[in-house]
Amino acid sequence: MKPTILHVAERAQVSKATVSRVLNRNPQVKEEIKERVLQAIEELGYHPSAIARNLATSRTNMIGLILPDITNPYFPVLARGIEDAAHRLGYALFISNTDNDPKLEREYIHKMVEQQVGGIVLISSILDEETVNDLNSLRTPIVLCDRVIANTSFDAVLIDDYKAAYEAVNCLIGQGHTRIAHLAGPKDIQSADNRKNGYLDAMREANLEPFISVGEFSYESGLHQMGSVIDEYHPTALFASNDLLALGAMQEIHRRGMSVPEDVAIIGCDDIPFSRMSRPLLSTISIPAYQIGVTAVQLLDDQMKGVSSGAKNVIMEHKLIHRETCGGVDQK
Amino acid sequence: MKPTILHVAERAQVSKATVSRVLNRNPQVKEEIKERVLQAIEELGYHPSAIARNLATSRTNMIGLILPDITNPYFPVLARGIEDAAHRLGYALFISNTDNDPKLEREYIHKMVEQQVGGIVLISSILDEETVNDLNSLRTPIVLCDRVIANTSFDAVLIDDYKAAYEAVNCLIGQGHTRIAHLAGPKDIQSADNRKNGYLDAMREANLEPFISVGEFSYESGLHQMGSVIDEYHPTALFASNDLLALGAMQEIHRRGMSVPEDVAIIGCDDIPFSRMSRPLLSTISIPAYQIGVTAVQLLDDQMKGVSSGAKNVIMEHKLIHRETCGGVDQK
DNA sequence: CTGAAAGCGCTAACAA
DNA sequence: TTGTTAGCGCTTTCAG
Numbered sequence: 001m002k003p004t005i006l007h008v009a010e011r012a013q014v015s016k017a018t019v020s021r022v023l024n025r026n027p028q029v030k031e032e033i034k035e036r037v038l039q040a041i042e043e044l045g046y047h048p049s050a051i052a053r054n055l056a057t058s059r060t061n062m063i064g065l066i067l068p069d070i071t072n073p074y075f076p077v078l079a080r081g082i083e084d085a086a087h088r089l090g091y092a093l094f095i096s097n098t099d100n101d102p103k104l105e106r107e108y109i110h111k112m113v114e115q116q117v118g119g120i121v122l123i124s125s126i127l128d129e130e131t132v133n134d135l136n137s138l139r140t141p142i143v144l145c146d147r148v149i150a151n152t153s154f155d156a157v158l159i160d161d162y163k164a165a166y167e168a169v170n171c172l173i174g175q176g177h178t179r180i181a182h183l184a185g186p187k188d189i190q191s192a193d194n195r196k197n198g199y200l201d202a203m204r205e206a207n208l209e210p211f212i213s214v215g216e217f218s219y220e221s222g223l224h225q226m227g228s229v230i231d232e233y234h235p236t237a238l239f240a241s242n243d244l245l246a247l248g249a250m251q252e253i254h255r256r257g258m259s260v261p262e263d264v265a266i267i268g269c270d271d272i273p274f275s276r277m278s279r280p281l282l283s284t285i286s287i288p289a290y291q292i293g294v295t296a297v298q299l300l301d302d303q304m305k306g307v308s309s310g311a312k313n314v315i316m317e318h319k320l321i322h323r324e325t326c327g328g329v330d331q332k
Numbered sequence: 333m334k335p336t337i338l339h340v341a342e343r344a345q346v347s348k349a350t351v352s353r354v355l356n357r358n359p360q361v362k363e364e365i366k367e368r369v370l371q372a373i374e375e376l377g378y379h380p381s382a383i384a385r386n387l388a389t390s391r392t393n394m395i396g397l398i399l400p401d402i403t404n405p406y407f408p409v410l411a412r413g414i415e416d417a418a419h420r421l422g423y424a425l426f427i428s429n430t431d432n433d434p435k436l437e438r439e440y441i442h443k444m445v446e447q448q449v450g451g452i453v454l455i456s457s458i459l460d461e462e463t464v465n466d467l468n469s470l471r472t473p474i475v476l477c478d479r480v481i482a483n484t485s486f487d488a489v490l491i492d493d494y495k496a497a498y499e500a501v502n503c504l505i506g507q508g509h510t511r512i513a514h515l516a517g518p519k520d521i522q523s524a525d526n527r528k529n530g531y532l533d534a535m536r537e538a539n540l541e542p543f544i545s546v547g548e549f550s551y552e553s554g555l556h557q558m559g560s561v562i563d564e565y566h567p568t569a570l571f572a573s574n575d576l577l578a579l580g581a582m583q584e585i586h587r588r589g590m591s592v593p594e595d596v597a598i599i600g601c602d603d604i605p606f607s608r609m610s611r612p613l614l615s616t617i618s619i620p621a622y623q624i625g626v627t628a629v630q631l632l633d634d635q636m637k638g639v640s641s642g643a644k645n646v647i648m649e650h651k652l653i654h655r656e657t658c659g660g661v662d663q664k
Numbered sequence: 665c666t667g668a669a670a671g672c673g674c675t676a677a678c679a680a
Numbered sequence: 681t682t683g684t685t686a687g688c689g690c691t692t693t694c695a696g
Contacts, residue, residue: 006673015682016674020674045470051387052673054674055383055672055675055687056676062447071408073405080401080403083428095415096419113379114381219608277606336689338690347666348668348690349668352690353665353666360666362665384689384691385689385690387674388671388672389691390673
């Protein structure tokens with residue numbers, strides 16, 4: 001049986017209230033008594049119950065993180081930013097993977113609400129109407145990452161996917177490429193869609209014929225899709241909606257005996273750790289994932305403390321990183 | 333103000349107890365009343381407070397995961413296994429990164445105990461004496477991953493690092509290599525140490541001169557260390573203590589205009605996702621990270637339910653994967 | 665089949 | 681400066 005505050009109180013010959021006071025660093029406790037209490041705590045190996053405290057104060061120091069898949073190399077850095085910020089602010093962090101399943105998403109949101117988390121960082125790209133209604137009916141603060149929802153008032157921290165893609169494609173165009181293919185991510189993922197539109201507009205403005213292959217945000221998908229893209233379109237350049245796709249495509253290009261960037265130049269997106277390890281080094285759009293995480297938690301904390309001044313969308317800066325796969329400027 | 337069980341009770345014209353019964357799927361509630369309660373719940377957007385429930389039942393459905401760094405590509409898969417198993421068993425999961433800092437480790441363990449988690453999965457390679465004492469004084473079930481502690485009774489799920497390394501090195505020896513270097517991980521990390529010993533024994537038995545370079549478990553470390561290893565030892569083969577090191581080493585080898593596996597054959601360890609994306613594909617020792625996670629949670633669950641039959645060490649199977657960097661047998 | 669009431673471990677007035 | 685006491689929201693006997 002774990003010791004409770006009462007056991008400590010008895011052993012230290014004081015009341016529960018006094019023990020509670022030293023627990024909460026209330027200064028007005030006589031030094032001598034404080035010592036006694038501390039000693040009792042030590043001797044019993046007592047740990048206060050956060051649960052009981054939370055119930056008594058009707059607030060908790062827990063927040064939740066719901067994301068698609070920690071196994072996708074983009075997320076660990078983001079998650080780390082969130083976790084570091086959370087701990088710095090004194091929160092414990094719940095985590096759940098949804099695999100982009102809206103049903104699971106709702107289930108986990110409810111679970112966390114039931115756990116009485118003070119707020120949730122939600123990384124979801126596929127919020128359907130039902131989930132949004134759900135969210136709106138919650139009394140729990142929420143901050144979104146990588147996604148906005150029209151007609152709602154959730155804080156969000158984002159990057160400008162459209163512009164990032166637009167810039168990347170224009171970089172390729174600037175190098176004289178005319179046959180630039182695009183490996184797109186799932187159409188129901190907002191960032192994938194925005195990137196696709198950036199690609200499309202850049203191509204359109206340059207009067208170039210676009211070619212899009214839609215797939216998953218995965219290495220395997222890049223590998224498989226690139227085959228038919230090459231056969232059907234003979235691209236000299238590629239803009240991939242994320243680095244995993246880009247890396248898969250590169251592998252396929254190599255397997256066909258072609259080389260990067262000579263035969264096909266490539267620009268990816270995300271700047272996952274492995275893009276700095278591949279051969280050749282992947283040129284990509286760098287997204288400040290860690291900072292996004294930190295910012296999200298700060299927004300959440302503001303909301304939880306009631307400091308929030310209405311719904312905020314924070315747009316983080318992206319940056320096109322010229323490494324080796326895009327040819328041209330070589331300023332790695 | 334969030335609705336409580338009392339609000340639901342009033343609205344449904346029943347007592348708290350009855351609401352509690354339908355919440356807990358107690359079968360002996362008249363269908364009609366159950367409907368009324370359910371409707372009231374719906375209308376109020378009521379979510380039961382896990383906190384209050386936990387206090388009342390004096391047990392929680394939360395468990396904790398403490399690991400070094402989710403950003404290290406070995407861990408996301410392990411974490412995913414843990415999370416999936418946890419959710420399947422109805423647990424919510426706390427997560428904390430320690431960066432291998434013993435102080436942080438203890439801090440997080442205490443925090444989780446205070447949160448009243450039912451158990452903790454601890455992935456720590458550097459448990460110092462103080463932490464072990466700490467752990468022993470806890471009344472919270474703990475399962476270790478990738479590490480045993482002498483004279484303690486914690487369940488652990490492991491792989492045989494010594495044997496894995498021994499086999500990998502012998503594979504290299506079998507291919508005729510005589511100058512096989514080893515990139516070791518931090519000496520205070522048990523698995524790194526075991527792998528180093530496996531390397532050492534294999535070399536010794538074959539009467540070969542070993543060469544070890546100790547560093548961090550990182551890509552950058554591999555990159556930097558490999559330079560001097562080449563200069564000082566001129567290896568024709570390398571066994572790296574993990575894949576990140578192997579990948580870094582490979583990059584350095586390429587930068588010097590040499591090739592893999594022709595000039596230097598490489599075997600890594602962990603089989604992180606990137607090892608299937610590198611060029612050439614990395615030969616490595618595959619560790620069933622996901623399964624390790626699942627198993628750890630099962631052991632924890634057993635302990636929490638009191639089904640545990642004494643301290644258990646579960647050894648998972650590793651497997652040497654011949655891909656492209658080790659030359660010889662090419663059975664990718 | 666349903667209600668009343670005690671209590672989980674702690675905090676927070678209010679007294680003393 | 682310390683103690684007393686009433687809850688926080690829920691579960692769980694025990695009656696009815």
